Amino acid sequence: MKTLILNGSPRKNGDVAFLLEQLVSLLPGETVRLDAFTSGIRACVDCRFCKTKPGCALQDPMQQLYRTLDSYDNIVIASPVYFSDLTPPLLAIGSRLQASYMAKRFRGEQMFSRPKNGAVILTGGGDGNLDPAWDAAVKFLRLMNARSIAPLAAAHHTDHLPVSEDRQAQDGVRTIARWFIDHAGSSHSSY
Numbered sequence: 001m002k003t004l005i006l007n008g009s010p011r012k013n014g015d016v017a018f019l020l021e022q023l024v025s026l027l028p029g030e031t032v033r034l035d036a037f038t039s040g041i042r043a044c045v046d047c048r049f050c051k052t053k054p055g056c057a058l059q060d061p062m063q064q065l066y067r068t069l070d071s072y073d074n075i076v077i078a079s080p081v082y083f084s085d086l087t088p089p090l091l092a093i094g095s096r097l098q099a100s101y102m103a104k105r106f107r108g109e110q111m112f113s114r115p116k117n118g119a120v121i122l123t124g125g126g127d128g129n130l131d132p133a134w135d136a137a138v139k140f141l142r143l144m145n146a147r148s149i150a151p152l153a154a155a156h157h158t159d160h161l162p163v164s165e166d167r168q169a170q171d172g173v174r175t176i177a178r179w180f181i182d183h184a185g186s187s188h189s190s191y
């Protein structure tokens with residue numbers, strides 16, 4: 001089993017990092033983590049290259065992600081919420097999935113052919129709601145051809161309840177690990 005984690009937190013020992021450490025300890029196989037804040041991946045500039053041609057004109061580390069994405073069974077999007085959404089560098093990576101969107105919409109092509117399982121981990125201090133972040137993450141997972149998506153794991157009280165004491169959030173992470181194991185090889189089922 002091979003899992004890609006797209007990490008939207010800039011904090012090395014922060015709340016997302018704590019939950020990811022737990023997740024990685026529970027997952028069999030190989031885990032690869034991409035840290036959005038240091039990835040050097042730029043946001044989509046709507047150049048329309050992908051409207052007529054496969055891939056993306058921007059030459060940066062996103063090209064490697066495009067090339068390797070179909071080698072994964074599972075994709076995890078993990079982020080603190082910033083104003084209820086995914087963090088800007090993670091949204092920048094997500095925006096580059098416009099290449100996948102345009103492939104399907106305008107050329108009837110699938111950019112990523114391998115069906116995958118997906119999951120979302122969110123943390124927040126406790127203000128507002130998580131819906132914008134969840135909605136963006138699900139859209140991005142779909143554009144990476146995640147067909148089956150696990151229930152959300154969230155710690156949304158980190159201002160007052162340390163994530164290390166947030167049982168519900170930790171249970172959520174355990175559920176994701178079990179979900180991936182139970183759904184291994186059956187990512188064709190619909191969400």
Ligand SMILES: Cc1cc2nc3c(=O)[nH]c(=O)nc-3n(C[C@H](O)[C@H](O)[C@H](O)COP(=O)(O)O)c2cc1C
Nearest residue numbers: 009014015016080081082083084124125126127158
């Ligand atoms: C710019 C910014 C915006 C934030 N917006 C929200 C928010 O809308 N709702 C919320 O609950 N927490 C918000 N937070 C708090 C973080 O989401 C929270 O501290 C999170 O647990 C940090 O996770 P990390 O340690 O993995 O980076 C915000 C923090 C920052 C820096």
